[in-house]
Amino acid sequence: xxxxxxxxxxxxxxxxxxxNGVGVGAYEEALRAGRSGIKSQESMIEQNFGCTVAxxxxxxxxxxxxxxxxxxxLAMNMNHRYASLAALEAWKDAGLERPAHDSEEVDWDTGAIxxxxxGGMDTIAGKVVPLTDAKRIRRMGSTCVEQVxxxxxxxxxSGQLALGNQVTTNSSACSTGTxxxxxxxxxxxxxxxxxxxxxxxxxxxxxxxxxxDSMRVLNRGSNDEPEKASRPLSAxxxxxxxxxxxxxxxxxxxxxxxxxxxxxxxxxxxGGVNCGGHRMGGSMTAPNPTSxxxxxxxxxxxxxxxxxxxxxxNGHLTATGADPKEVGSWARARGxxxxxxxxxxxxxxxxxxxxxxxxxxxxxxxxxxxxxxxVHPSVNCExxxxxxxxxxxxxxxxxxxxxxxxxxxxxxxxxxxxxxxxVFKRYKA
Amino acid sequence: MEQSExxxxxxxILTPWVKDEGALAxxxxxxNILEDLKVNSARLVDVVIAFEDDFDIEIADxxxxxxxxxxxxxxxxxxxx
Numbered sequence: 001x002x003x004x005x006x007x008x009x010x011x012x013x014x015x016x017x018x019x020n021g022v023g024v025g026a027y028e029e030a031l032r033a034g035r036s037g038i039k040s041q042e043s044m045i046e047q048n049f050g051c052t053v054a055x056x057x058x059x060x061x062x063x064x065x066x067x068x069x070x071x072x073x074l075a076m077n078m079n080h081r082y083a084s085l086a087a088l089e090a091w092k093d094a095g096l097e098r099p100a101h102d103s104e105e106v107d108w109d110t111g112a113i114x115x116x117x118x119g120g121m122d123t124i125a126g127k128v129v130p131l132t133d134a135k136r137i138r139r140m141g142s143t144c145v146e147q148v149x150x151x152x153x154x155x156x157x158s159g160q161l162a163l164g165n166q167v168t169t170n171s172s173a174c175s176t177g178t179x180x181x182x183x184x185x186x187x188x189x190x191x192x193x194x195x196x197x198x199x200x201x202x203x204x205x206x207x208x209x210x211x212x213d214s215m216r217v218l219n220r221g222s223n224d225e226p227e228k229a230s231r232p233l234s235a236x237x238x239x240x241x242x243x244x245x246x247x248x249x250x251x252x253x254x255x256x257x258x259x260x261x262x263x264x265x266x267x268x269x270x271g272g273v274n275c276g277g278h279r280m281g282g283s284m285t286a287p288n289p290t291s292x293x294x295x296x297x298x299x300x301x302x303x304x305x306x307x308x309x310x311x312x313x314n315g316h317l318t319a320t321g322a323d324p325k326e327v328g329s330w331a332r333a334r335g336x337x338x339x340x341x342x343x344x345x346x347x348x349x350x351x352x353x354x355x356x357x358x359x360x361x362x363x364x365x366x367x368x369x370x371x372x373x374x375v376h377p378s379v380n381c382e383x384x385x386x387x388x389x390x391x392x393x394x395x396x397x398x399x400x401x402x403x404x405x406x407x408x409x410x411x412x413x414x415x416x417x418x419x420x421x422x423v424f425k426r427y428k429a
Numbered sequence: 430m431e432q433s434e435x436x437x438x439x440x441x442i443l444t445p446w447v448k449d450e451g452a453l454a455x456x457x458x459x460x461n462i463l464e465d466l467k468v469n470s471a472r473l474v475d476v477v478i479a480f481e482d483d484f485d486i487e488i489a490d491x492x493x494x495x496x497x498x499x500x501x502x503x504x505x506x507x508x509x510x
Contacts, residue, residue, distance in 0.1 A: 070445035074475065101448070138490070141475040 003270065003304025007189045010427060012262040013096070013250030015089025016364045017082045017201075019055030019243055019351045022063065023089060028368050032399050034377040036227035036350050038241055043206040044213075051218035053226040055243030055352030056204040060085065075143035076156065077123045078203035082246035083114050083153035084160060086360070087197050091161060094195075094250040095262055099162045109194040109256075111165030112154045113184050114248065115176035116201050117356025117414075118208045120148040125207040153201055165193040173414030174316070175273075176200045177247060177359025182271035182420055184251050194256040199360030201246035208355070209242040215285075217320060218242060230319055230353075232346035233327075233388055233395055234381035237319035243352030247360030249367065266370045267425040269407075270303025272296070276417035287322060287413045289329050296333035296411060299421035305407055307333060310342055312375050312402065314366045314410040317346035318353050324387035326413070331391065341394040343402070345378040359412040363422065366410040370424045373403040430510050435484075435503050442479045443499070446472050458500030480506060 014024055019037025021027035030037070037055045044052040064073060064081050067088065076084065088098065099105060123144060131140050146152050151169040158167040166187060172179045177200025184196030202208070212218050219238040222229035230241040251268055274295045276288025300307055313330055317323050331341055347362045348354075354361045369375055375396050384392040411421040440456055447453045448467035452460065462468050468476065477493050480486070480502065486509040496502050 071472075074445065138474070139478060141478050142471045142473075143475065 003302065007191070008254035009185050009188055009251050009268045010254050010257050011249055011265045011268055011367050012252050012257050013090035013094025014265065014364045014367055015086040015093060015248045016361060017057045017060060017086045017245045018247070018361050019057055019245060022057050022059055024093065024364070027364065031347070031350065031365055031368065031376040032374065034350065034379045034399065036230070036379065038226045038229050038352055040223070040226050041206065044209065047206055047210070049206065049210070049213045050216070050220040051213055051239070051241065052223045053229045053241055054204065054209060055241060055354070057082065057245045075146060077120050077147045078205065079116055079120050079153055079201050080147065080156050082203065082244070082357070083201035083248070084156055086199065086201070086246035086248040087112070087114065087157050088160065090197060090248045090250045098160065103162065106162050106164035108164035110163050110196070111187070111193050112157050112163055112167045112197040113170055113180040114154040114157060114197065114199060114201060115170040115180045115356055116150065116153055117171060117173050117176050118202060119150050120152060120203070121208045122203050122205040123147040125205065157197065171356065172418045172420070173416050174353065174355055174358055175412035175414035175418050175420040176356040177361070177363060178410065178412035178420035178422055179273050179359065181249060181251065181268065181359070181363055181422055182273050185268055185271055188251065188253050195250060195252045197248055197250050199246065199248035199363065200356045200358065201360065202244050202355045202357040204244035212242060219319065228380050230349050231380040232317040232319040232349050233323055233378060233385060234319070235383040235385045237323060237385065239320055240318040240348065241352035243348070243354040243357070245351070245354055245357050245361055247357060247362070247364040249360070249363055264427045266367045267427045268422065269305065269425040270299050270423040271421060272298030272302055273420045274298065275419065278417050282417040284417070285415055286417070287419065288417055289325055291417065292326065292329040292413060292419055293333045295419035295421045296329065296409065299409065299423050303423035303425070305423055310407050310409050311405045312342050312369060312408045313344040314362055314369070314408060315344055315346055316411050316413045318348055324385055327388050327391055341391045343375045343396050343400055344391070344394050345375050345396055347376070349379045349381065359420065362412070363410060366408050366424050370405060370408045370426055373401065373405045375400040375402055375405070430507070432503060432507055435507050436499070438483060439480070439499060439502050439506065442483055443468065443476060446476060456499060458498065458503065460499045461497055462499060462502070484510065486510065
């Protein structure tokens, strides 16, 4: 099927709980200003982490008390809180009402694919393991299972919004949130749903981050300067900085959006997902460059977009040794010579690496950039990595207003050698 | 502790889980926790844990099975104080 024959998918709602801004307005303002949400973390200092900074959203508990009932909060760990807040914001942004608890109506045409990379680790570490080891099983109560089951975040949301279509949680490490949008898009295109809430969430927990610290993939060299710690694209990138939060997008068939008079923020023109098979340089922890390139190309083909028409790239770009290879893949996938790459930016430079939340958080940033015509700065790369130097002119260090931005490509790559790529377009009737 | 005080604390503990707030306003010893207050049955184990913490008592699983009404809870707790 050619791109023109596929059902058009549009974005009518976005919601975000990010380290540098909770709520879409605060997030956009922070992105434009190049403001970091990375902070020093007491829990990491106390537990002798090598890296003691991370991206954590602020003010979430207060917002939760205003948004959820006391009973709901008793069963909502951090992952649930982030995911639900972002999803409800996206729902409201799309002009939809939260149904009453005692209503018996189910929305059979709307579903959710909300992913997570690690899941309810704060509940596992704080309750399940200590209470089980202490032989105090019954003290866990009724709410542990729903908070540690991988699908807990999407299940929670289905109850809050009476969703009756497919409700599930995907998990593909750091490509989770990006993959969720691609999966939701496919479902709507197939005519199986009208609307899907898609994205990802990850809790802020040192129990999630400790394994990465042990792998020595977190930057240990900037603990005294948290805001400068996340350094994608730079020569001084010493590893990524863990992040957390949630980003959720309401995607919808164009017919559905038009029929209900919804405000359309952008179009999700296409996407691609694949895996490198741990071959050709790929492994559990490293991407196969050929598969990355194929994923990007597949997404562009799916969207019917010529590689030369891409106006901006929101990369995966974590601040590890993979950044130069990723930039090379972007250049090859687009058939461009050095210096011809469009603006390329890293949202992680401000919020860190949100793991399962990364794709959702960065999709929201990407949608804002396409809708409003700007490219947010990629901070902390004054010293561009030598291997990226040929493309240095494509990296915006300051806010770049770009009213002619029509096509933005967003990718996410994850442990397991998995890739996901999305093509966002300015909406034109 | 007076039974009325136990009752007051039991109702306060139950409150977050109550779905029928009208029934809560007219709560009495005969009020059924699941049927009248519409507490989700899966959450009863959490209610019992909250009773244990608030009154500093231990409630055996077999005793939990006998609690249907607010009065059942008040009687069970009072006997352990």
